[in-house]
Amino acid sequence: MEQALAPPSSSPSSPSSPRSSSSPSSPSSPSGAGSAEDWRAAELRAENAYVGRLYDRFEAQRELATARLREIHLQDRGGTLQSRMERDMLEIHHTRRLSELYAAEYGLCFGRIEGADGERRYIGRIALADEDHEPLLIDWRASAAEPFYRATPAAPDGVVARRHLRSKGRTVVDFDDDAFGVNALEGRDNSELSGEAALLASLTAARTGRMGDIVSTIQAEQDRIIRSALGGVLVVQGGPGTGKTVVALHRAAYLLYTHRDRLAKRGVLVIGPNTTFLRYIDQVLPALGESEVVLSSIGALYPGVTGADTETPEAEAVKGDARMAGVLAAALEDSRLLPETSWTITVNRRSAHPDELEVGRALCERAQAAARRSGETHNAARSDLVERLSSELALRIARSRGGTMDLDDVADLADALVHEPELQALAQKLWPLLTPEQLLTALFGSPELLASAMPGFSEEQRAALLRERPGPDGPAAVWTVADVPLLDEAAELLGPLPGSTASRRADAAAEARDLEFAKVVLEDFGAGLVEIDAEMLASQYRGEESLRPLAERAAEDRTWGFGHVIVDEAQELSPMAWRLLTRRCPGRSMTIVGDLAQSGAPAALSSWGEALDEYTAGRWRTVELTINYRTPAEIMRVTEGVLRAIDPALTAPSAVRDGGTRPWSLLIPEDDPGPALLGAVREEIAVLGGGRMVIVHAPGWRPELIDRLAALDGVTRADGPSALDSPVALMTAAQAKGLEFDAVLVVEPAEILAAHNRGVNDLYVALTRGTKSLGVIHSRELPPMLAGLDPR
């Protein structure tokens, strides 16, 4: 372990400047307890004086941004287009600055490093400078802050001393020192941990039901991942509690800070497994001053649909299978009909001489071939089919009229035929205009279509997809999470319906004019001032819309390409979900975090290559996180057998601390488990204090017992809106994935194991959610892989 730095012989740092000219702190033992205390008190006063000065500067900045914003709001809303654009861009700029400043208020400054030359740098949530532009505080994301996180006794990176400041409100209440290089004490054990006391204080604090940021205690192995290069795909593999989620979120903030020009216009997308998880993490980025990140789950990535969590495991596995892309293409092909020999249509019905036309199979095939050759998406290609039909039929009519029409007449006739209702009806049979919802509804509602489009699947797999067609008499369409990648895939094949494309084309000229104008405005402002490019700016001013946050615009647009995509719990994604995500990230700049040992989804991955080789072959790299910050060593020992059952080659991350509480088990009667179960849960709630607990049970486990547990004071079901806010949540392992609690109660582990083919992974997830205590309650025999529990 790095040892706390003894009082330096030099005087406490001057509060007037971070570039103190005092000599490097050198460890020297205080002559007695009294002098050590005096030294600490003096250091604290000096730090508070410095931090007080930072807050004065911070307030001045906040007042400035508020005043500027007030001025903008007082301005006349009218004026020329250019002045309106300028005003709106300044408004965005100052609003963002203000929200950054508000976010940075607590824990504004949390550390300092001192170089061999005696220069001290204070590290905090944002950068601040004095009136002469001399830096007072370094933003944690700046490269100058890197040594604060990276320096270790073995590799001090030019740092001789590091101090972590701990604050309450705006007051520094304590600090911890680490010493390096020449100043490090003999006999230290070269621990990789930095700011150990601050870290442990943060890890042992009671959980609030919401994840917090870790800017003040990021560890070296985490920092390397956070600051890793933007390009390509970075896979972060790590066991439970290694900080994958929190690192991924800090990486989003770091990337937006470092590559704002490239990323801010396209935004960063963060994908989590479900809405409860997204609520659990949604405070982290705002607390880091970032609001331009879109948090979403796969089920919400298709605009207008919220995927329900109601799929059977069988259907989920089939829908996630990569072959479904081919199935949708085949279903689309099946929707394009052909006559046995011919279909007859009548055109010019209103004229004295309507034309009855027999449209033979060969012409239909030629028309379909023309549409296929166009290279357009299905719906857009329909116009090529109609054009081919109408021109051939116009020629035929011309011939039937005995050569009285010239070429222009024939062309006019072909144009007129396009609008003939019966020709359009014929086109709809040959090449139907479809929405993604219609294509999927038709496929899932027809055993014949399923059989024809899914020859490589078994009877049972096809049957898993079959469902009653929604409609006036049937049930309303309910789309599930597993349907969302299919809807998106179908949308790629189909493209928009022609109306929408046509109207876009009609606007093209106006668009070009606005774009030129917007470029001029952006040049005046300088690139990168606000998160918008000329194209977006122009589009904002075409309609009545005011400038809207990127997150909102991106969430509504299925074809939005994000600058960077971060996927959490990535081991759960099906191959179809991967296809969707790679479409949302055309530059293939991604951070993928997950733990293959925790995969519980039926269509989940068994290796990262399975997901990534197809889309980013040779462009993905893996890093590993190895320290478990969440779960104490006593609990991790209990999980060893479970991890071995998942894969004997896997090793658990090493726990950073002991918890002091031994995990226990309680046997309750099998025939009437209610009273004993409720009694044990009540006891645990009584000792919970202000913390949080989760009770993890198998999916579908004894509904009557769940009801009784849910009726206890302070207990909430996972699907309740306040699942994260109440003291105790009732959840399955899938629902608890990614979350953490002070105390964990696992009920009937044998049922969790037996629930599905990845039950053992679920049990591993359940056991590793806790920061303090673990209890296992069972009426059936304890699975042998669960060794080391103290029976109660």
Ligand SMILES: Nc1ncnc2c1ncn2[C@@H]1O[C@H](COP(=O)(O)OP(=O)(O)OP(=O)(O)O)[C@@H](O)[C@H]1O
């Ligand atoms: N450097 C750190 N300083 C303080 N707390 C940390 C640090 N690293 C991780 N933590 C805390 O450890 C806990 C686990 O982190 P996180 O949820 O990101 O882990 P994970 O790897 O995503 O876990 P899982 O795979 O089990 O969901 C969180 O409370 C997180 O804030």
